[in-house]
Amino acid sequence: MCGRFSLLGTPEEIAAYLALMELEDFPPRFNIAPTQPILMVISGETPPPGSNRSDRKALLVRWGFIPGWVKNTADYPLMINARSETAIEKASFKTAMRHRRALIPASGFYEWRRSGDKKSQAYWIRPRNGGIIAFAGLYEPWANAEGSEMDTGAILTTRANDDIRHIHDRMPVIIEQKDFARWLDCKTQEPRHVSDLLKPAQADFFEAIPVSDKVNKVANTGPDIQERVLENLSEPKKSARNKPEEPDTQMKLF
Structure with missing residues (x-):
């Protein structure tokens, strides 16, 4: 699962x-939460031959996927993640897997480890070498009964690699830069053609930094939430999970 992440790079980077x-232009975002707007990149119209113009398009998307056929969102769960192993089979995601694959730029994500005594430890999980990464994402346009439209999206997840398996059993799918074009190409690349990309990140790619429970609250949006603290758990317990606080005050885009 991925329930919080950060995007700290400059727009130019x-x-x-x-x-x-x-x-x-936009400011660094240290604590991106569900239902807030997130940046997604999709493939646009192919530029003319010889053009140096990119065909990729940036969108602001509500983090929380809503299939186009949903009529009443009050009766539909908030879907911030999609399991990559089964997304092509699920009614909610299979059309987006075929036609609306996306990239979600990030600087890292947060995860929680819980012990048997119900104590939890938050971690800031980032690339060891720093920089920007791209999660595999799906997006879906949705319109309500009054005709008001918005784009919605989810992060694809896979089994955790050795770096974070002691914290949680799932992690976001990371698409490498060399595979961006293939992942975004929904015209010639069917889901079966890109299924090899839906795998855990290579070993030692990430480092997990213990941080305080400040990240649990969506109101905490400063760099201090990523400061290292002493771990407060002695024994990991893979099967237990601790969800962060659900956001109750959000950015006003949606």
Whole structure:
């Protein structure tokens, strides 16, 4: 599962990494939570031959996937993640897997480990070498009964690698830069053609830094939530999970 993440790169760094022609300015985001807007990159119209223009397009998307056929969101669960192993089979995700694959730039994510005495420890999980990464994502346009439209999205997850398996059994799928074009190509690349990309990150790619429970509250959005603390758990317990507080005050885009 991935329930919180960060995006700390500058717009220029993110645009360069994802081969976007330009990207509007925005501040660092240290504690991105469900239902807030997240940045997604999709493949747009193919540029003319010889053009140096990128065909990739940046979108602001509500983090929380809503299939187009859903009529009443009050009766539908908040889906922030999609299991990559079964997404192509699920009614909620199979159309997006075929037609609306996306990249979600990030600087890392948060996960929680829980012990038998119900104590929890939060971790800031980031690339050991720093920099920007891209989660595999799915997006879906959705409209309510009054015709108001918004784009929604989810992060694809897979089994955890050795770096974080002691914390949690799931992690986001990371798409490497060399595979961006293939992942985003929904015209010629069917889900079966890109299934090899839906795998855990290589060993030693991430480091897990214990942080305080400040990250549990969506109101805490400063860099202090990523400061290292002493771990307060002695024995990991893989099967237990601790969910962060659900957001009750969100950014006003949606």
